[in-house]
Amino acid sequence: MFTADLPPITGPDVEYSLIAPILIITAAAVLGTLVEALVPRTRRFGVQAAVAVVGVLAAIGDTIWVYQSLDAVKGGGHSGRGQISTEGALSVDGPGVVTWLLLLVFALLSFLLFAERRLEGGLSAFTGRAADAPGSAGEAEATAARIEHTEVFPLASFALLGMMVFATANDLLTMFVALEVLSLPLYLMCGLARRRRLLSQEAALKYFLLGAFSSVFFLYGVALAYGYAGSFELGRIAVAVSSRTGSDTLLLASIALMAVGLLFKISAVPFHSWTPDVYQGAPTPVTAFMAAGTKTAAFVALLRVFFVAFGGATWDWRPTIWVIAVVTMFLGALVSIAQTDVKRMLAYSSIAHAGFLLVGFAGAYVGTTDRISSVSSVLFYLTVYGIATIGAFAIVTLIRDAGGEATHLSRWAGLGKASPFLAGSFALFMLSFAGIPLTSGFIGKWAVFSAAWSGGYWPLVVIGVLMSAVAAYFYVRVIVLMFFTDPVGDGPTIAVPSVLTTTVIAATAAATVFLGLVPGPMLDLAQHAGTFVR
Amino acid sequence: MILTVMAAVPLLGALAITLMPRGQSSATAVKVVAVAASVLTLVLSLAMMADYDVGRGGYQLTEKHVWIEQFGVHYALGVNGIGVTLILLTTVLTPIVLLAAWDDRLPTSRSVNSYLAWMLVLEGLAIGVFSATDAFLFYVLFEATLVPIYFLIGSYGGPQRTYAAVKFLIYNLVGGLLMLASIVGLYVVTSRQGDATYLIGDLSNLDVSTTTERLLFLGFMAAFAIKAPLWPFHTWLPDAAASSTPSTQVLMVSVIDKIGTFGMLRWCLELFPGASDWASPVVITLAVISIIYGALLAIGQDDLRRLIAFTSVSHFGFIILGIFAFTSTSTAGSTLYMFNHGLSTAALFLVTGIMIARRGSASIQDFGGVQKIAPILSGVLLVAGLSSLSLPGLAPFVSEFMVLAGTFSRSIPAAAVATLGIVLAALYILLMYQRTMTGPLKEGTEGVHDLKPVEVASLAPALVLIVGLGFYPQPLLNVINPAVDEIVSHVGVGDPAPKTPTGLAQQTEGGEH
C-alpha cells in the first residue's frame, strides 16, 4: 500500500559468475563454521579439512574458468583484461585473477600443512584449547582428550577470502574491509601454536596491536584520499589526481599514509619490525600461509592503488619507493646474516625479498604486450617466492627435537647426511632465494631487475645485485651447515611426516626447479594478465 | 646436436652414479662407470672434430631452440675454434682426472659416488659453457658451475674446506651477479631496439651509447676477472686450491677458470669491442702485475698447492695480456695458452697431489731427496715443472712466446716487464724441485714411494701432449686461427705492421747505418 510514494529500489547488479571464486571461498568458510557447530568432535577435523580443501580446489577450477572468460578491454593505452564488477567494488581483471590463482594455490599448500597430524602424534600443530593457559591442567586435559582447534580451517578460509578481495578491491573502502577480514583471522591463528604457546601468544599480541595500528594509518590515508577526490573508487581518484584538483598536500599525505599501511603488510623497512617476531612465534604452517599469502595480496593491492589511483602522481612516490626498496633489501639481507633461528632467518629473508619486489615496483614500468612490465615481474616473483617459502617452512616443521620444532640453526648441522631429500630440498629453496640460475628465484630476480632497468632505474639494479650477493652469503652458510658440518651430539631427529607434508615439499621443490628451467608458461600467464583495469 | 649430446653424456653418467648403491662394495663399479662416461665424452669430442670444418671458421655445429620466449632467450649452441679447443681440453682432462681420483682418500662418511658425480656434472656444464652462443644460456651455465665446485671443495677438501668453499662461492657470486646486471641490461637494450635477443650473432653488432656499452662491459669483465683470476681479485684461488683434492684443483684451475679468459674472448671482445679497447690499458696493466705478482708470491709459498695456484695467477696474467693486446698473434697465443696451461697445471697438481698424499703434508719443508727413492715421480714433476716455466720444446713455451711477441708489437713496456716473468718462473719451479727432490733424503719422507702404473697411465697422456704440442702446435693453431682472426678484426684495432718489413731491405741494401 506504500508502494505508491516509495521510490523504486533497484537492487545492485552483481556479476556473480565473475566473482564466483570469492563466493565459493565464502561458502566454504561459512560451511566450516557450521561444521564446527554440528559435526561431532571425533570426525570434525577430517570434515573441516575436507571442506576447506575442496572449497579451495573448486575455487581454483572456477578461477581458471573466470580467467579464460575475461574479455580484453582497451584501458590506458594498452591491453588490460577483465572488468569492474559489483557496482565498482571489485575489479576482476587479469592481474587480480592471476593473484586469486596464486593465493588459492598457496592456501591449498598451507591447508595441507594445517591438516598434518603425524608429527604431533596424531594431533595437529594447533593447541587443543586456546582458552587454557599454557601448562594448565585444562591444557593437559584437552591434550589427553585429543581436543583440537578445528576452527583454523574456517579462520584460514576467511583470511583467504580477505586476501582475494584485497587483491581485487576497486574502491578503498572495500580494500579496508578486506584488509581487516584478512588480518583478524590471522591474528588469532598466530596464537594457536601447540608448542611454545607463550611465544605464540606474544606473536599474536604484537601482530594484532601493530596490525591494528598500521591499518588505522591506512584508513586515515583512505579518508584523506576521499577528502581529496570525493570518492573511494580508484578510477575516480585517478581522474582527480590527473586533473590536479584539490590540494597536493592532502593527496601526498594520503598517498604516504596508505603506503604505510600496505608496506606494513608486505613488511618493508621501516614497517617490518613485526615480521621476525610474528614469523617465529606463530605456528609454522600459519607462518607459511601468512608469509606467502599476505605478501602476495598486499603487494598486488599496493600495485593496484599506486598504479591505478595514484598513477598520475608516479613522479611523486617513485623516489620514496626507490629509497625504501634499497633500505629494505639492505636491512633484510644484512640482518639475516646474524640470525641463529631458522624461522627468524626466513622472516628476514622475506623482508629482503620485499625489497627485491619493491625494486620491480619502483621501476613502475608499464610495459608493452611483449615486454616484462613491473606488474608481471612482481607477479612472477611472488609466485616463486611464495612457493619456495611454503616449501621451506614445511621442512622446518619436520626438523624436531623433544621441545617440538628444532629451529635453532645449530641443530641443523649434518642434516645432509641424516636426510638427503630434506636437506637437498631446503638447499634448493635457499639457492632459489639466493637467485642462483636454474632455480625459479633466478628468473624472478631477472624479471624484477629488468622491470626496474626498463623503468630507467639501472643504479637500483646494481644495488640490487650487490644486495643479493650479501643475502647469498647467509643462504650459503645454511647449506654449509647442512652438508659440510658434522652434527653436534645426536643431531636433529627428522619426524616422519604423513603424505600431506611430503606432497607439499615435493610439489614446491618440483615447482622451484620447473619454474627455473621452463619459466615460459608462468611468465606468459603473468604477462598476458596485462594491466589493471580501471 | 652433437654438442648437446656431449654435454648430456657426463650429466647422465653423474645421474647413473648417484643412483648406484653407495659404499665400498660398489666403489669400483662406480669409478668404472664414471671413467667410461668421461671416455665416451672424449670419443664424442673427437667425433665433433671430425664434423668441424677447420678451414671455414665461424660458429659451426650450431643448434637453436627457443627457451624463454619472453626474455628472447634461446637454447643456442655452436662452436668456433676457441670453443673447440677448450672443449677438447675439458674432454681430455676429465678422464685423466677421474683416473687420478681412483684412490683419493675421502673424508670419512663421504661417498665416492657424489664425488665423481659432481666432477662429471662439472664436465657437462663446462662443455655447455664453452659452446653456448646465447648470452643468457652462457650466464646460467656459468653460474651453475659454481655449485659442483662448491660441493667438491666443501665436502671433500682439507681442514680449511668450509672457509675455502664459502669464499670461493661468494667471490665468484659477486662477479656473477654484477654480470647478471649486465645481462639484464642487454635485454633492456635489445628490447628497446626491437625484439629482445641474447644470440651472440645479434648482440655482436649492437648499437648502444658508449657509456652503456662500457657499463655492460664492466659487468661482464667483473665476473671474468674474478673467475680468471686477475690481480687483485685472485685471493680466493690459493685458498680454494689449498683445500681441495688434486682432481678438484685440476678441474677448477685447468678447466673452469678458463671460462674467465674464454669469456673475455667470446663475450667481452665480441659484444663490446669499443669498451674492450677503452679498457685495455688498465686490463693490460693488471695482467702484467698478475704475472710478476703471482710469480713472486709463488716463490714465497711453502705449501705446494698454494705455490701452483699462484703460478696459475701468473699464467692467467699472460693469457689475459695476450687477449687484450688485440693482435692475432697474441690472441691466438692466449687461446693456445689456455689449452697448454690446462695440461701443464693438471700435470703439476696431480703429481704434487700424489706427493702430498704419500707424505701426508703439503709443506715443501717436509720433503727432500725424494728423487733418490722415487725417480719416476721426480722426473714427472720436473717435466711438468719445466712446462710450467715454459721451456722451449714444451707446449706452453709456444703459446707464451706468441703472447709476448704479439704484445711486444703493441706495447713494448708491457712485453718487457712480462718477459721478466720467465726468470721468476725458473726460480719458483726449480727452487721447489730442488727443495723437494734433491739433496739427502729427509727423514719422514721415506713413505713417498714411486708412481704406480695407474698413476703413470693417468699422467702419461698429459705429458705426451705437452711434449708433442711443444714441437708441433700447428694442428691446434689451425683450429684456433680463423676464430681469432674474426675476433681481432671485429675489435678492429688490427695487427701493427712491421716497421721495416723484410722486402724493404733489398732495395736499400746496405742502406743507412
Add this chain to the structure above:
Amino acid sequence: MLELAWLLVAVPLVSGLGLLVWGKEGDRVGHLIGTAASSFSFIVGLICFFQILGRDEGDRSYSKSLFTWIEAGPFHVDMAYTFDQLSGLFVLLITGVGTLIHVYSIGYMEHDARRRRFFAYLNIFIASMLTLVLASDYLVLFLGWEGVGLASYLLIGFWQHKDSAAAAATKAFVVNRVGDVGMALAIMLMFAQFGTTAISEVNVSVNAASTSTATALGLLLLLGACGKSAQVPLQSWLLDAMEGPTPVSALIHAATMVTAGVYLVVRSNGVFDASEAARNAVIAVGLVTLLAGAWIGCAKDDIKKALAGSTMSQIGYMMLAAGLGPAGYAFAIFHLITHGFFKANLFLGAGSIMHGMDDDVEMRHYGALRAAMPVTFITFLFGYLAIIGFPGFSGFFSKDKIIETAFGHSFWVGLGALVGAGVTGFYMTRMMMMTFFSEKRWKEDVHPHESPKVMTYPLIALGALSLLGGAMMLGGWITDFLEPVVGHAEHEELAIPAWLLSVLITLVVAVGVALSYVLYSREPIAAETPADESVSFFSRAGRHELYGNELNEAVVVRPTRHLTRFLVFLDGKGVDGFVTGLADRLGDASQLLRKPQTGFVRSYALSIFGGSLVVVLALLAARLA
C-alpha cells in the same frame, strides 16, 4: 746427405729420450747406444761437411725447412735448418769432441749406478747443441739454446744427492734465464721490426732499420750471449757448474755450450756490423771477462775451478774477437775450435787425474804425478802448451791472430789481450807445477794410477788435435772458408810487423811462465790452502771469484727475497685482508642492526610512526624539490 742433415739432431734426441724412458733394462747397453748415437751424428756431420766442401765458394750454404713450427697471424716460424760453413765447423766440433767424451765417459762413469741416464742427458745435449747451430731461425735457435741449458742443468745437478750440486744446477739455469730474457726480447723486437725471425732475413733487413734498433738488437743478443758464455756480468754460474761430472765440464762448460754466445754473435754479424755501439759493448765484455777469468784462474786451488776460470778467460778472447767485426769473426771461431780441442783435453786430463786421486780436486793434494800417470801427463802437457800459445801449437795461431787484430782495433784493447796472454801463461804453469811437478802431497791411502784405455785414448786424440788444430790457419784457410758467412774485411796494417808482435806475445807469455815457475818451485807448496788473511788481496779476490756472488746476493737476490716476503705479507693482510675485512664488517653491521629489534611492541610502533612521518615528509619534499 744434406737433406738428411736433420738426422744429426733426430738420432741423438731419440736415443736420449729412449734411454730415459727405457728403464733399468737399458742399463747394460745404455752407454753404448748413447755413444753410438753420438758417433753416428759425427759421421753424418763429416759427410755433410765434405759435401759442402765439394761445392764451390758461392753456394756452400744448404737450407731446408722440415715443417711449419708456429703460424698465427703474421707470426711464422719454420722448423728449418741451415748447414753452411759456420754451422758445419760447429757440427764437427760438437759431434767430434762430443763422441770422444762419450767414449771417455764410458770409463769415467763406469761405477755410477745412473750411467744410462748420464748418457741420455749427454745425447740430449748433443741434439740441442746441434739444433742451436743448425737453426736457420732465431726462435729455433732459442729452442736449442734452452735445450742445452736444460741438459747443462741436468748434468750439473747429476749428483743430486749433493746439495751443492743441486744448488749449482739451479743457479746455472736461473742465471742463464736472465740472459734468455735478452734473447727473447731480441726475437720479439725482430718480429715487431721486421715481421720475421729468420736469421738470414733479419741480418739483411737490419741494414734498413735505424742504427738505434740495430744497437738495441745487438745489446739484447749480447745479454743472451753473456748468460750462456758466462761473460761478465752473468759469469757467476760457471765456476759452481764444476759440481757436475768432469766429462760434462769438458764437453758443455768448456768445449761447446759455453761458446754458444760467441756463435750467436758471429751468426748475427749483420746486426753487429750495423751497430758500432753494440760491437764496442761486445769488446768491453770480452776484455773484462778475459782478465777477470785469468785472475780467478790464478787463485783457485781446485783444479776444475782453475780451468773454469781459464775457460771464462779464453771465451773472453773469442768475444773480444767477435766484437772486432768482420776482421775478427773468423779468428773468434778459429780460437773457439782450437780452444774446444785443448780445453776438452785439459778437462778430461783433470778428470783422469781425479780418477786416480779418488775424485780429489784439490791441487794442493797433488804433486809429482807425472810418473804416476804418464799418458795423462803427456796429453795434459800438450793441452798446456796449446793454451799458453807455445809456438807451433794450435793455441799459438789462434790467440796470436786475436791479439794482433785487437791491436789493429785499438792499442789498449790489444794491450789488455796481451796481458791476458801473460797471465794465462802464469796460471797454467802454476797448475802444471802443483799437479805434475813439485813434491807429492797426496793424502794417505791415495794411490794414483793411470786411467783405463777407454779414457786415455780420447786424451791422446785430443792431445793430437791440440797440437795440430792450428793447421786450419795454413794459408788463412779458415778465414777464406768462413768469409761467405761472416763477410770480408780488409786486413789493416799495424804499426809493427806481425812477426814482431808474435815474438812480443811469446815473450810476455814466457815471462808469465817463468814467474810462475820461480814462485812455485822455490819453496814447497803448502798441502793446505793458506787462510784468506795470509794471502795477498789479489789471491783473496781471485778465490772469491772477484766477489761476483756477493754482488749478486746484495744487488739481486736479497732484494728479491725481501720483496717476496713483503708481497706475501701484503697479499695476506692487504689484498685478502681487505676482502675478509669487508665480510667481517658486514657481520658487525648485522649484529648492530639487529639491536633495534628489542622485542618491545611499543618500540616497533614507534618505528612505524616515525617511518610514516618520514614517508609523508619525503613525499612532500619530493614535490617541493
Add this chain to the structure above:
Amino acid sequence: MTEYITLSMILFTIGAVGVLVRRNAIVVFMCVELMLNATNLALVAFSRQHGNLDGQVAAFFVMVVAAAEVVVGLAIIVSIYRTRRTTTVDEASLLKL
C-alpha cells in the same frame, strides 16, 4: 570545515602518541580505537564537504570493523592475561633480535 579535519588530526595524533607511551595493552588498544574514531570524524567531515554520502557510509563500516577488532583483540589480550596475569605489553618481549 578545516577545523573538523584539524580536530581529527589532533585526535589521531593523540591516539598514536598514546599507543607509543601507554604500557597497558587495553589502553594501547583503546588509543587505536581513538585513532579510528578520529578517522571517522574526518570521513564524515569530508562527506559533508563533498556533499555525498559515501563518507558517512564509510564511517559505519569503520565502526563495524572496529567492533570486530575489539572482539579479536580482547580475545587475544585475555588469553595472554590468563597466562601471565598481566596486560603490560612490555612483558611480552621474549621474541627479539
